[in-house]
Amino acid sequence: MVCLQKLHEKHSNDGLLPFAIAMYPKQERVRQMTRDMAVTYPVFWGYGSVLGKSYGFG
């Protein structure tokens, strides 16, 4: 996530969009970690989603 954030800061004006799909069950904890890491690119909440399950995440 740190690497994606660096990419976001360096290349977002060039048309690059990093994103993450969070797959951890404790949403508030993940949210806090995301804040702590100063992540500003979009993070989807994917835990329990059909999309996540189809890729073998839970």
Place this chain on the structure above:
Amino acid sequence: MWLTAIVTLGWALSTLAPAARAEFTSGQMLADFSFKAADGTTVSVQRQQDRLLLNQGQTKTQPKALVVHVFQPDCPQCQAEMKALEALAKDYGGKGVTVLGVAHRGDAEAVKSVGQQLGITYPLLTGTGSEFAKKFAAGDALAITDGTGVVRFQQVGYSAGDKAGAGDEKVWRRDLDDLLAGKPMAQDTIERERLKVGDRIFAVRLDSLMTGKPMSLALEDGRLAFRDDAGRVLHPKVVVGMFSRY
């Protein structure tokens, strides 16, 4: 497991570059390995005279089938899988089936801790840093071998399924029953979605982690469109995404 998708070239073509392959291969021989278990004993698996030999401290056995789960101690999905494997180990331990867990990340203390927390009684080994573990750096994987050490089933990731029990555990049990009965196994893998080079990226329509409001990333009229949680629309040239288990 990290999944990286890059979409470029006229907004529509996507490629995928997995960080590493994280899987066993059906039909191939399981590689020998030797690691410390959480209780300090050394557990090794090797082939000897066309049979799989399992050494647990001073005890030597020749299992009829071996289930190897490569896991990460702090991964919730791996932990759910470990609970299912614990039930499997109890039901099949008396039938000549051995279950082993090999951590590919985390130290011995983390491995011991998660084992205690989940009540795991099958051996949990610390393989972190080994060549064996490095092959699985990108995620969790499971293999079932026969008594000669040939991988007869493999999977990456885990699905507990629904309440009706249509999850991965059902497949493991059916396959083990077939293997022990000397019958052809019904499945040698559980297929998961997987992006390949040249695939179009999947559409993502989920809520924002931070605000709970809907966001989406999808192809619209041949262009990649990201709609953020404030309703703004971006048309990125390149996207880099991952499933993150934190």
